[in-house]
Amino acid sequence: MRERRYSSTSPEHLAAALFDVAAQAGLEGASVREVAKRAGVSIGAVQHHFSTKDEMFAFALRTLVDKLLTRLADVDQDGEPARGLFSALSQLLPLDEARSREAHVMAGFAVRAATSASLAEIRRTTLFTIRTKLSAVLIGMGVHEAETRAALLLAAVDGLALHALGSPGLYPPEYLEHALDIQIAMVLQGAEVVPTTSAIELAS
Amino acid sequence: MRERRYSSTSPEHLAAALFDVAAQAGLEGASVREVAKRAGVSIGAVQHHFSTKDEMFAFALRTLVDKLLTRLADVDQDGEPARGLFSALSQLLPLDEARSREAHVMAGFAVRAATSASLAEIRRTTLFTIRTKLSAVLIGMGVHEAETRAALLLAAVDGLALHALGSPGLYPPEYLEHALDIQIAMVLQGAEVVPTTSAIELAS
Numbered sequence: 380m381r382e383r384r385y386s387s388t389s390p391e392h393l394a395a396a397l398f399d400v401a402a403q404a405g406l407e408g409a410s411v412r413e414v415a416k417r418a419g420v421s422i423g424a425v426q427h428h429f430s431t432k433d434e435m436f437a438f439a440l441r442t443l444v445d446k447l448l449t450r451l452a453d454v455d456q457d458g459e460p461a462r463g464l465f466s467a468l469s470q471l472l473p474l475d476e477a478r479s480r481e482a483h484v485m486a487g488f489a490v491r492a493a494t495s496a497s498l499a500e501i502r503r504t505t506l507f508t509i510r511t512k513l514s515a516v517l518i519g520m521g522v523h524e525a526e527t528r529a530a531l532l533l534a535a536v537d538g539l540a541l542h543a544l545g546s547p548g549l550y551p552p553e554y555l556e557h558a559l560d561i562q563i564a565m566v567l568q569g570a571e572v573v574p575t576t577s578a579i580e581l582a583s
Numbered sequence: 584m585r586e587r588r589y590s591s592t593s594p595e596h597l598a599a600a601l602f603d604v605a606a607q608a609g610l611e612g613a614s615v616r617e618v619a620k621r622a623g624v625s626i627g628a629v630q631h632h633f634s635t636k637d638e639m640f641a642f643a644l645r646t647l648v649d650k651l652l653t654r655l656a657d658v659d660q661d662g663e664p665a666r667g668l669f670s671a672l673s674q675l676l677p678l679d680e681a682r683s684r685e686a687h688v689m690a691g692f693a694v695r696a697a698t699s700a701s702l703a704e705i706r707r708t709t710l711f712t713i714r715t716k717l718s719a720v721l722i723g724m725g726v727h728e729a730e731t732r733a734a735l736l737l738a739a740v741d742g743l744a745l746h747a748l749g750s751p752g753l754y755p756p757e758y759l760e761h762a763l764d765i766q767i768a769m770v771l772q773g774a775e776v777v778p779t780t781s782a783i784e785l786a787s
Contacts, residue, residue: 405698407611486694492749493687494609499749506746506753527758527765530746531739534762538742539734542710545696545703549710554731558738561731565769 388420390428394442397435402480406487411435437497440488443481444505447471451509460520464513464563468536472559473543474552482540489537509533520567528566535562592624594632598646601639606684610691615639641701644692647685648709651675655713664724668717668767672740676763677747678756686744693741713737724771732770739766 396418400409411432415425429435447470454467473479492498513529522528539558543550600622604613615636619629633639651674658671677683696703717733726732743762747754 403698405695407695483694483697486690486745489745489748490687490690490694491609491611494607495749503750503753506750524765527762528769530743531762531766531769534742534746535735535739535766536742537745538738538740541690541693541741541745542706542734542738544693545699546707546710549707558731558735561728562735562739565732565735565772568769568772 388418388424388428390438391442393418393420393425393428393435394439397439398443398480398484401439401484401487406436406484406491409436433495433497436488436491436495437501440498440501443484443488444501447481447485448505448508451512460516461563461567464516464532465559468532468559468563469556471536471540472552472555473540473547473550474555479543479547483544486537486541486544506533517566522567532562532566535559592622592628592632594642595646597622597624597629597632597639598643601643602647602684602688605643605688605691610640610688610695613640637699637701640692640695640699641705644702644705647688647692648705651685651689652709652712655716664720665767665771668720668736669763672736672763672767673760675740675744676756676759677744677751677754678759683747683751687748690741690745690748710737721770726771736766736770739763 393414397409397414400413400417404413411422411425411429414435415422418425425435429438450470451467454463454470457463470478471482473482488498489502492502510526510529510533513532514526517525517529536559539550539555543555597618601613601618604617604621608617615626615629615633618639619626622629629639633642654674655671658667658674661667674682675686677686692702693706696706714730714733714737717736718730721729721733740763743754743759747759
C-alpha cells in the first residue's frame, strides 16, 4: 500500500510543482508543505523522493537548467553568428510570461547558491557550459578576449533579467531585445581588433 | 516603561541586524524573530518599529541603497572618465568580503522585488538613478546609444556579481576587474561611432 501511494507522483511532477510555487511566491515560499499541496500529494510523498529540502531544490534547479540548455542548443546556428547569438540569448530574457517566470526562479536559485553547496555546484557547471559555448562562437569569429566577452554577454543578459524582475516598466520586451542587440554588437566589435585567418591571408 | 524598553533600539540598528542575518543565511532567514535575536532585542521591539516584515525589508533595502549611492557619488569624477566609471562600478562588484556580502543581500532584494511592490518601487528608483548618472557620463563623452549602453554597463556588473555569488572560483576578484575593464572599453568604443563636438569642429 505504501509504495502504491507514493507511486502516484514522480520527482518531475514535484519539480514542476516547485517551479509553479516559486514563480508565483519566490523560492522562500517553496516549502515541502506548499510543494506537496501544489502537486496534490502528501508531505510524506515529497519526503519519499527528497530526503531534504536542499535535495528537492537541487533536483528542481537541474530540471530548469536542462530545459534551458536544450532550448539554447536547439537554436539554429547555421545562419549569421550575431543572429544565432541573439536567438540563443533571448531565451534567457523575460520577453514573455513563460520566460519571466523562468528568469524569476533562476535568479532565486542564483542567490540561494551563495548559501547552498549543491545549488552552487549546479550553477557553476551551468555557467561554465554556457560560457564555453559562447566562447567557441566568438573564437570562431576571431573575437579578441573571447572568453571574457562571452562571460560579459551572459552577465549582461542575466543582469538585464534581474533588473527587469521588479521593474518591468523600465525594461519592456522591446527594450530588452534592443539592449541585447547592442551588447552583441559591442562584443563582436572585438572581431575588428584581432584579424581573422582570412584577413591575414588578404594582408599578406 | 514601554517606551523605555523600545528606545533601546532604532530602525537603523535593526536594519544592520537584518543585513547581517541576510548576508549569512539569505533574506529567507531574516525573520522578525531572527532579526530581533541578532539585534539583541525582543520581537515586540522590532514590531514597534516595523508593523510588517515587508516594511522592515523596505527600510533595510533603502539603508543599503543609500550606502551604495553615497559610495558611488563619492568617487572622484575629475580624472579620466573610463577610470571614474571603473572606480564607481567596482563598488558594486564582490571584490572583497564586504562587497560580497552587499552583493548577496542586494541580489536577494532584487529577486524579492518580483513579489513585493514596496521593494520593487525602491529598486526601480535606484536603477533609474544609477542609469541616469551613467548615461550623463556617456553622453558627455559623445557615446552613441548612451542610455542603452549605461543600462548594459549596470546589467553586466550586476550579472557578474550574481554569477560570482555561488561560483567565486569562476569569478575571482582579478577576473571581475578585468571583465569590468573590457565592458567599459566596449561601451566607450561607441564614442568613435558618433563624432563629439570637438571632432565635428576639426572636420569642418
